[in-house]
Amino acid sequence: MRCRKANEYISRSVDGELAGRKAARLERHLASCGECRALLEDLRKIVGGATELDAPEPSDRVWRNIRAGLAAADVKPLVEGISLEPRPFFGLGAPALRYAGVAALAVVLVFSGVVIGTRLGRQGTPARSDRGEKYTLAKLDEAERYYQQAIKSLNEAFVSEKGALVPQVAELFDRNLAVIDATIQACRRAVLEEPDDLQARRYLLSAYTEKVTLLDSALDLQKRDRETAGKGKKIL
Amino acid sequence: MERTSPERPVWGTADKARLAELVERGRAGDLAATEALYEMFKRPVFGLIYRHAQNQAVAEDLLQDVFLKIFTHLREVRDAGTFPGWVFRIALNTSYSYLRQKKAQGDKLVPLDDLGGNIEDRATEAVEKDLRGPLEQAIRTLAPRLRSVFVLHDVQGFKHEEIARTLGCAVGTSKSQLFKARIKVREYLRVKKAV
Numbered sequence: 001m002r003c004r005k006a007n008e009y010i011s012r013s014v015d016g017e018l019a020g021r022k023a024a025r026l027e028r029h030l031a032s033c034g035e036c037r038a039l040l041e042d043l044r045k046i047v048g049g050a051t052e053l054d055a056p057e058p059s060d061r062v063w064r065n066i067r068a069g070l071a072a073a074d075v076k077p078l079v080e081g082i083s084l085e086p087r088p089f090f091g092l093g094a095p096a097l098r099y100a101g102v103a104a105l106a107v108v109l110v111f112s113g114v115v116i117g118t119r120l121g122r123q124g125t126p127a128r129s130d131r132g133e134k135y136t137l138a139k140l141d142e143a144e145r146y147y148q149q150a151i152k153s154l155n156e157a158f159v160s161e162k163g164a165l166v167p168q169v170a171e172l173f174d175r176n177l178a179v180i181d182a183t184i185q186a187c188r189r190a191v192l193e194e195p196d197d198l199q200a201r202r203y204l205l206s207a208y209t210e211k212v213t214l215l216d217s218a219l220d221l222q223k224r225d226r227e228t229a230g231k232g233k234k235i236l
Numbered sequence: 237m238e239r240t241s242p243e244r245p246v247w248g249t250a251d252k253a254r255l256a257e258l259v260e261r262g263r264a265g266d267l268a269a270t271e272a273l274y275e276m277f278k279r280p281v282f283g284l285i286y287r288h289a290q291n292q293a294v295a296e297d298l299l300q301d302v303f304l305k306i307f308t309h310l311r312e313v314r315d316a317g318t319f320p321g322w323v324f325r326i327a328l329n330t331s332y333s334y335l336r337q338k339k340a341q342g343d344k345l346v347p348l349d350d351l352g353g354n355i356e357d358r359a360t361e362a363v364e365k366d367l368r369g370p371l372e373q374a375i376r377t378l379a380p381r382l383r384s385v386f387v388l389h390d391v392q393g394f395k396h397e398e399i400a401r402t403l404g405c406a407v408g409t410s411k412s413q414l415f416k417a418r419i420k421v422r423e424y425l426r427v428k429k430a431v
Contacts, residue, residue: 008415011411011414011415011418039422042422042425042431043418043422045367045431046367046371046422046425046431047390047418049367049368049371050371050390050391051390051391051393052366052367052368053368053371053372053391054368055279055280055282055283056282056283056286056292056295057282058278058279058295058296058299059296061296062278062296062299062300062303063271063274065300066274066303066304066307067267067271069300069304070267070270070304070307070308206337213294213297216293217291217293220293
């Protein structure tokens with residue numbers, strides 16, 4: 001048996017899919033080939049290690065946003081007895097952060113409206129399509145206002161404690177922010193030139209989303225740093 | 237980031253009757269059923285998305301997009317048996333779409349978590365002697381398609397038949413891509429002297 005064939009058998013052997021004559025042939029090859037033996041050993045380690053990898057867990061805010069998005073899109077009437085009582089937003093303590101959270105959630109709600117509006121525009125007859133497009137444009141305008149509000153609030157929350165960030169992270173934040181702001185400016189110019197161009201507006205909203213995500217990440221890091229510092233003080 | 241025990245497959249082990257019931261109730265607009273579906277699938281779907289996005293906040297946003305798409309189109313699901321494959325297909329398409337968008341931006345943006353993570357990694361390097369850290373790094377270096385097959389098969393325990401259905405390819409293609417992915421992971425780990 002050549003090594004190339006042996007490699008194929010090795011991968012199947014690692015998965016427990018090799019038996020009988022083929023397994024015996026592989027055994028004979030392995031007895032005389034150190035490289036293939038090393039490959040088998042490494043692949044066993046890799047596959048064993050892969051099954052042991054930790055599962056990353058999404059935070060609770062994801063389901064809250066999905067639920068809010070479904071409610072905003074009014075996808076279906078809810079079944080009796082199930083309430084949609086709002087839970088505390090984002091679990092944030094400080095008023096500025098809470099407000100930022102509310103603004104960010106508003107973006108999600110309005111964006112869901114945009115998605116639905118776009119779909120209406122695509123699916124309808126020509127007359128409905130016009131209505132759908134106007135609705136979508138109106139929703140995009142609304143979404144942009146909410147994005148700007150969310151960014152303003154997140155920015156205020158962030159700037160108040162920007163000094164808490166590690167200098168390397170702060171520098172990286174500024175660099176990313178410059179790229180996103182340049183993208184937003186370019187998209188805005190495109191929208192101003194062609195106000196009815198849905199694609200340009202979507203790119204603009206996408207750039208706003210990037211900015212919200214960046215600010216959100218920075219706030220998370222600030223919160224983590226504060227918690228770490230708090231623990232340090234307790235130990236001292 | 238919150239992390240728990242290793243990922244477990246949903247597909248093969250899910251209670252099919254329960255899944256069918258939840259999909260049916262979800263289609264009828266039962267919010268509790270949609271939440272139960274989300275709980276059932278969130279970890280493996282997030283595990284897959286996270287390994288493409290490589291950033292917790294971005295992965296959470298993508299997860300949200302995925303489930304909004306799923307629940308707004310739930311009425312289109314005719315057979316609950318196809319539901320898991322459909323869910324993972326949407327997750328992969330959303331991940332690939334994000335990667336294309338990211339590439340279009342020329343990778344100018346570096347997620348802040350990346351730097352934060354690196355700083356933390358350096359602090360814990362001395363105590364982290366197992367394969368998990370280098371293996372996660374090796375997975376990041378894989379091309380998206382190879383990464384998907386490796387994560388679905390070796391990390392999440394999917395069968396080649398299930399992967400082939402999700403990716404829309406032949407079973408043989410899934411097997412050969414897994415082999416390529418493993419070889420590339422091994423090359424990376426050897427360079428890092430982790431195996």
